[in-house]
Amino acid sequence: MTIQTNICPRCGKPTEEGLCPQCRAADTKLLACEPRVTAVYCPVCDSQKRGKTWSDLRMPREDLIAELAVSAVSIHEDAKNLKVAVRSEDTASNRTACTVEVEGTLYSVPVSETCEVEILWQKEACDRCSRISGGYYEGIVQVRATDRKINAYEREVAASIAEQAEESLQQSGDRLSFISELEDSKDGVDITVGSQHLGQEIARMVTGALGGRYTTHPKLVGEKDGKALYRVTYSIRLPFYQKGDVVVSRGGYFEVREIDGRRLRVFDLQTGATRTLAETEVERLLGNVRDAESALVVFTQPNMVGLMDPKTYRTRELSAVPWTFPVEGQPIRVLRDEEQDRLVIVG
Known part of the structure; x- marks a missing residue:
């Protein structure tokens, strides 16, 4: 120790200045x-x-x-x-x-x-649960079809999309975008929503997945903090024809891929080409590819394929279509044309 060395005034140990680290730590409270x-x-x-x-x-x-x-x-x-x-x-x-x-x-x-x-x-009841229990809502999404009733598939898709949109918005922090009621009625699906944001999103996603268009119909229901309060009905009209429908036009079979107003973007099931049909050119609706049956491929030839009819188990000979690659012993999807008593390959 030199004469210039500082010492701790409490314990006498050498220190740079003032209390030594040990005494300083002892005098300091770590937690409050x-x-x-x-x-x-x-x-x-x-x-x-x-x-x-x-x-x-x-x-x-x-x-x-x-x-x-x-x-x-x-x-x-x-x-x-x-x-x-x-x-x-x-x-x-x-x-x-x-x-x-x-x-x-x-x-x-x-x-x-x-x-x-x-x-x-x-x-404590949260803001969302308080609104739900109090029957609060800002809009109703009504899903209907044009000149027909919506089917089970469309009902399922609409309900699934609504729930996905609700979950996505809530995960992003939009807590008040909730579904308070999802009703399956004879005319279609009615979805009661807690925010107009959710209603708009559901309407956009449903028409994107199933086609058609939607219109909004706001109704003034009151005023809060000087601002007008509206409830909005989102009226969705699905098209008469659906994606996946197989239609008959001039003796040919076509799968509907897109619907734009009264025009159909279709896939020619014979040639594999894509074209457009006006609704007025459609003679009849055969069915939808979702309802196709599986037929076993019995044999293949350059211009012909033999399929086992899944209903009669008889072998039927069909013209080969260039966009498919049937393999003997493997299934292929077909729709049945009862009017013409024939099977139509759909994929």
Whole structure:
């Protein structure tokens, strides 16, 4: 020790200035804890309330407890190399006692402290569940078909798209885009939605998947904070013909691929070419490729293919179509033309 060396005024050890690191760390409180933290959650959907905002953030209960407990702890700003552990125990149906253990270094001196935090679980109906239980809605999506009733496939697709749109918007943070009712009626599907954003998205996606168009019909229902409130009916009209329909025109068979107003973009099932048909050129509807049967390929020749009729088990000879590659012993999809007593290869 030289005459210029500083010593700690408390313990007498050498130090650069003032208290030595050990005495300084001993005089410094590592943790400051709030004794209680309140966690507000919705008992219906388990969403969490953070401040004034509800969140659908899902996490395991253990992780949530640890996050809440740590949020009640303030750690000294000079602490480094921290390790935090939380032990918890439910002491009642709405209370959880937590012990927070913190280890680290303070002024290069190893330190550790613990503190106790109690979590109070508080139930409250969230903004979304409150609206749903109160019958709140901002729009209705009505799915109908032109000059016919919608079929089971279209009903299933419309309902599935609605649920996908709801999930997608809620995952993006739009909590109030919910479906409060999805009704399967004799005329079609009615989807009651909690936001106009969701109604618009469902209408767009349904017409994109099934064709047709939609129109919007707003209705003034009141005023809030000086702004007019509207409920909107999204009226979807699916086309008479559907994607996948096989139609007959001038003796040929065509699969509908797209519908644009009164014109059909079709695939020629004989030549494999794509063309356009006006609805007035269609003589009759054969069926839809979704309802095709599987027929076993019995033999193949350059210009002919033999198929086993799945109903009679007789071998039928059909002209080969250039866009298919039938393999003996393998199935191929066909539709039955009862009027002409023939099978039509559809893929």
